[in-house]
Amino acid sequence: MLEVRNLIKKYGDKTAVNDITFTVPDGRVTGFLGPNGAGKSTTMRMLVGLEKPTNGTALVDGQKYRSLVSPLTSVGALLDAKAMHPGRSGRAHLRSLALTHGIPTRRVDEVIELTGLTTAARKKVRGFSLGMGQRMGIAASLLGDPQNIILDEPVNGLDPEGVIWVRNLARHLASKGKCVLISSHLMSEMSQTADDLIVIGRGRILANSSMSDFLALADNSRSLVRTDQREVFAETLTARSITFEPVDTDGLLVQAPSRDIARLGVDAGVLLHELTPQIATLEDVYMNMTRNEVEYQSGTFTTPADSGAAEADAPSPWAGKEAKEQ
Template identity: 55%
Template sequence: MLEATGLGKSYGGTVAVRDLTFTARPGRVTGFLGPNGAGKSTTMRLLLGLDTPDTGTALIEGRPYRQLDDPLRTVGALLDPAWRHPGRTARAHLRWLAAANGLPSRRADEVLALVGLSSVAGKRAGHFSLGMLQRLGIATALLGDPRVLLFDEPVNGLDPEGVHWVRGLLRTLAEQGRTVFVSSHLLPEMEQTAQDLVVIGRGRLIHEGTMAGFLAKAGPREVRVRTPDEAALRTALTERGVVFTEEPGVFHVSEMDSSAVGELAFTAGVTLHELTPLTGSLEQAYLELTGQDTEYPSGGAR
């Protein structure tokens, strides 16, 4: 489990994180979202003991990182895929880390196989592509078989097969009971991967909870209605001044929730075969709820 409580950090006169409180739980993939400059990288550094908070606490399984007895077996992290000695091979890089943390050297080859790098295990990491470095970084995070995992933009530089693989890996790790905390700007990918979300803006918490709860905050985009009584429903909606579009047998009603549409149809004596609220995508909800917290908004963003 990851826990941030009242977390605060400033650099000079710039506030990076302000009174931030959230929890990432075992058995779940928790997405960590926010505009550029929101404080995501600072938060992850505070969780991993790379920076010291000015206020509050950052705990991993109930303890600050620096107090963990066996940190690599407790938490694994990918913050910067370029972190490696360019002259070392992938296998040597991992074996060095394994030796420094009391892990068997065979673990290096096990995680290289897991991330698909066995064929280049003897290649110097300085010649790796960005996608290969990402895989090596993930292997490094998994080296100690930790119970908690933090990934910052883990699919950057990966091809579609690699992105699909990372998605499955994150889900599998969570299904094994691990805490998986992932920061990403790829919202459609996060929508397919995360069950929970922590969303911040300008260092403050905007949302903590389920993916469904975040989408609901932005409000339903429309309600899909299917009926054999098209003329009667069309009349009822028009008389009420409701905005809608239609295709044969199906209406898309805007600015009304499903309960209101159902009550309107009941009053008008209209038979319904379907009444489905359609929420917007994660991207739509994210842009709507974080628009005021964007550090460098494009024209028309506010």
């Protein structure tokens, strides 16, 4: 089990981690999410003793990392795939780690095979691709068969097969009762991997819940409607003060339950040839939660089509409807 209590980390006047508390239980995969600069990597580094907390504690199975008798057999971590001597082979890197903990050479061969590096392990690390480096980092984290595994962006640089492999590995480790903490910016992948989620922004906890409870925060009341009578139906929605926006050439994204939309279509004599509830994804909920927590705000892009529309003399056919909605 991994645990942080009232954890604070400051660098001068900057507070990277701001009084956070959470527990990562055994037997589950916990996703650790947050924008760049949110404090995820700093928190992970404090868990494995690479950063000293300004205040609070970071514990591995109830102990501080520096108190662990055999760290590699308690917690394995992938924090920087490049943290290897470039002149050594991958196998030599793993053997040097194993020797410090009395881990037999056969275990080195086991993790090399497990991570798919059998043909590459004798190559110099300097020649590794990003994906190979990630696999070697994962091999190192598993070397001591630890109870706790921390993986920071483990699928970075991996091909689709590798991404699926990491997902299955995390689920397998959790099924064996191990504690698995993974950070990632790939929301679609995290939604298929994690049991629980911890979301931080600007060093503060924004959410700490099961995946199902997190997704329950979504507004799932929108529906996609397609009809050959879009303008007629848009007028019906406006008359009922129902918010909508046009999609493609025949669609409307309507802020209302699908049952109510279907009834409106019948009452207005409008044939709806598609009515699809829009279920929010993990990415939708995450983006909505963290939109004010990002360190760097990206600009927006204007396409040539958008520019032409903005310069056209004719008013938009939706202008009146959008004004009424507002």
